[in-house]
Amino acid sequence: MKSTIKKPRFSEHFDINKSQKQLEFVDILVDMDIPLFISPWRIAASDCDMSYRIEKTLKVYFSKLLKLIKDKKKKEAINLLKFLREPKEIHLGYSVEKYSGKAIGNEKANHLYTVFSDSNAGKTSLLSDICNSQILVEGIGSDNVSDMIATICRGIFAEFTTKQCVLNGIKTSNVKLQVFNPFDEKWEVKEYSLPMYLEEHIVLIPKKFISHDKYYSDLFDKHVIRSRTVPEVMNNGRQLSSLTGLFRILKDDTKKPRLKAFYGEFSKSKGDLFDHVKKHGDMPLIEFKQDIVENSTVLSDDDIDITISKFLDEVFKNER
Secondary structure, eight states, X not given: OOOOOOOOBHHHHTTOOOOGGGOSBOOOBTTSOBSOEEOHHXXXXXXXXXXXXXXXXXXXHHHHHHHHHHTTOHHHHHHHHTTOOOOGGGOBSOOOGXXXXXXXXXXXXXXXXXXXXXXXXXGXXXXXXHHHHHHHSTTOOXXXXXXXXXXXXXXXXXXXXXXXXXHHTXXXXXXXXXXXXXXXXXEEEEEEEEOEETXXXXXXXXXXXXXXXXXXXXXXXXXXXXXXXXXXXXXXXXXXOGGGSSEEEOTTSOEEEOHHHHHHHHOOOHHHXXXXXXXXXXXXXXXXXXXXXHHOOOOOHHHHXXXXXXXXXXXHHHHO
């Protein structure tokens, strides 16, 4: 028997008579997280004033963080990282209870410092673009990147939320938030008018910035393998024999890679991908991002609704 427990969406709880298609934001569930993520790739593809502000803020933040790591100023870096707690107010991603609370916020800051400082990519300027962190740093995936964007750019999203509440006639309360100021390059407390649910504030995210969980390091790996340097680069400069079965010989004697076989043979870890970029330059990263951005499409309203519906089906199944 199917559970009758109701999991209201934002529009239902606040009596907004609009469908997801009529809303500018993700119509989240007000009492739990849904498996959708803020995507830096979608932000880069959006080409609007808000996406420009977000990208500028992120670049300032990570440029400062990387400089502190490079200068071995751990205490200052931890102070910059310690506010990157799980942003529960957005109701997106994979909920991680172990990182809630101030003490564990410091624990997470130390964890993130270790992740970035131990990564060879963290010793370069490459990670000033958060997209590259998702490709090159072990332990950084769609959920981590989404959370970092949500917290570093919390002020921008809070302003968006206030405007949406005015537009849709939603009651708000004054809430003080810790936000990153890209001009002063530091965290500060600011007050915003935000909607409340069970005495907790909510921050809405524009639906045009949202995507499913994607493994961009795998996509970049395949981009590298498809490049013209294959198979020489992938085999340390040695020409591969046709007997390997990795390519076939065409009538004009040119070699055409069997890409599936190449992916299996030459797939790289994130650390190896960084070594490839270090050896051959960052042009593959630039070309890859340009390709992703140019071919990026907005997650449809139906996709958002279906994702939430499937997620709730799983929740109800586990509650039986």
